[in-house]
Amino acid sequence: MMDYLFAPDRWEWLFSGNSFRFLLDGLIVNIELALIAMALSLTIGLLLALARIAKNPVIKGPAGIWIDVWRNLPLIFILLYLALSLPASWKQAYQDAAPTWLPEAFQNGRILAAVVGLTLYNSAVIAEIMRAGIQSLERGQGEAAAALGLPYWKSMRLIILPQGLRRMVPATVSQLITLNKDTTLISILSIQEVMRHGRILGSCLPFTCGVEVPLLQVFLVVGTMFAILNYGLSRLSKRLEIKQRQTTGIEVEKVTGLEDQVALDTDTK
Amino acid sequence: MGEFWEVFQRHLPEFRSGFYITCRLVAMSFVIAMGVGTIIAAFRVAPARALQRIGTVYVEFFRNIPLLVLIFIFFFGFPEVFNIGPWVAGTLALGLYTSAYIAETLRSGVFAVGKGQIDASLSLGFTYRQTLQKVVLPQSFRTVIPPLGNLIIAMIKNSAILGASALAIPDLLKTGRITAALTANAHASFFWAALGYLILTVTATFIVRHLEKRLAIRR
Structure with a gap:
């Protein structure tokens, strides 16, 4: 078993040719x-979030239903549905309109389903995070603003949002970790990113590549890349959360049903 | 609307079996996650530094890498050593992925009970066992249940990745895709599959919210 994992000839591929560079190129697509x-x-x-806390029913x-539906569906479900149901003419239109300076993966029409799907899901999650941040403000803040004669939008813009949104920064960074991991799902839509690059490397035969490229080692490397990147982000969000709690003395409620929000919550306790 | 209903009526057995398979995937992975998570949590609070370190590395690795990478590692990674089927690979990947979060939840539950309370109950003449039973565990339990519920909701959503990846487990999502191909009606078949997922996640959300309120410890 140990041999299977660590035998040097199973790792040789990493240092030969452009293999590592190839994986890194894929990862950059994910990050972008x-x-x-x-x-x-x-x-x-x-x-x-603004629509959900509006006074007008x-x-x-509808904003509440919209948010709850999208954030309670599996992301991969949304992605596959869009890939199947977005009209081909939209994809074509996107492909024609995409400027040539975009990275290659982003010029393909398939990326449209990926961007729309990720945005549908994550905007619903972010809306909930923002709502929690805004509602963690004492009601006195809004009432004081109203008493001073500030109209709704002005008090939102000048008093409520700057304070409420600052409180959701740690949770947003945490959500970025989830989002980073979730970008690998677009490989199922056959977009060229790090997972696809890994599969391509792994299908490389010794007589073409010169070395053996075992899938296990390839995906261990891919996993480690994500682990390093996301570990940095989780440290950052933890530090921001502690700092935020020290300045405001308030614990913002975490959005239900998200693993990295749970992690943020337990990390800082 | 008529078409939607027709798809539902004709493919109800498939959807039902997909629904059960999703539930089964979540249940099996949860058992793995709880078992491994408890061990790792024990590592994290162990007195030995080396054990703590192992626990930390485990948690940080498994919770920061994408679930899809884990699935690939288990499913494609060991063809010569042990050839595991899609169910084992899938539940193992989802279970170990979630176990890292569970370990952290359990650990924070243990620490949620202040040391002052333990000292107080010991000095009141409770034995160590009584202290654990009557003071520590009831409170830990209450702090741990809502985040565990949250992790189950996340697992329900993550289980769809198992059905969509190369594992080809016929869960709710896979059923939706197959039905979409059979009926050439993507909207209807994805609509019913979505309803299945929403039934699971929204019910779970309500239960978690309810428990959160009922179990909250006022300090």
């Missing part, structure tokens, strides 16, 4: 996708 999806999710998530109700 995570950042794009995060940027979109933050924007849309904020709008959804016609806005509040």
Whole structure:
């Protein structure tokens, strides 16, 4: 068993040719996708959160249902559904419109389902995180703003959001860990990223590559790459959470049903 | 709407079996996760430094790598040593992935009871065993249940990855995909599969919320 894991000839591939570089190129696609999806999710998530805490029930109700449906479905389910049901004409339109300076994986129409799916799921999660942050503010803040004569939107913009959103920074960083891991799911939509690159490497035969490339070792390397990246993020979110609690003295409620939010919660206790 | 209903009526047996398989995947993985998670939590609070270190490395590794990578490692990684089937590979991957979170939850549950309380009950003349039984464990239990429920919700969603990956376990998602191909009606078949997942996750969310309120310890 030990031999199977650590025998030097099973690791030789890592240092020969461009293998490691090839995996790293794949990982960069994942990171880029995570950042794009995060940027979109933050924007849309904020709008959804505002809709959910609105006073008007016609806005509040549908926003609540929308958020609860998308965040309670498995992400891979959403991705596969979109891959199947997005009209081919949209994908074509995207492919035609995509500028050539984009990385190769992002020029393919298939990426559209990936970006939309990741954003649908994560914007719902982020909306819940933001809502928790905003609602953790004492009601007195909003009432004081109203008493000073500030209209709703002005008090939102100047008083509530700056304080509420600061409280959700640690939870958002935690969600970025989940998002990073989730980007590997797009390999199921056959988009060229790190998992696909791993499979390609692993299918390499000794007489073409010169060395044996065992899948076990390939995916151990891929896993370690993610572990290092996400470990850094989890340390960061833990530190931010502790700092946030020290300054405000308040523990923001964590969103249910997400493993990395549970981790953030237990890490800092 | 008529088409939706027709798909449901014609493929109800498949959806039902997919639903059960998803439940079974979650249940089996949860058993693995609880077992391994408890051991790792014990490592994390053990007096020996070396054990603590092993526990920390385990937790940080398994919770920071994608579940799909774990599935690939178990399913494709050991063809010559032990050839494991999709069910073993899948539940092992999901179980070990979640065990890292469970270990952390259990560990924080033990520490949730202040040392002052333990000292107090010992000085009141309780034996160590009584202290554990009457003071520590009831409180740990209450702090641990809501996050465990949260992890089960996450597991329900993550179990779909097992059905979608190369494992090809016919769970709810896989059933939805097969039905979509058979009926050429992706919207209807994914709609019913979505309903299955929502039944599971939304019910679980309600239970967790309820327990969170009931079990909250006012300090």
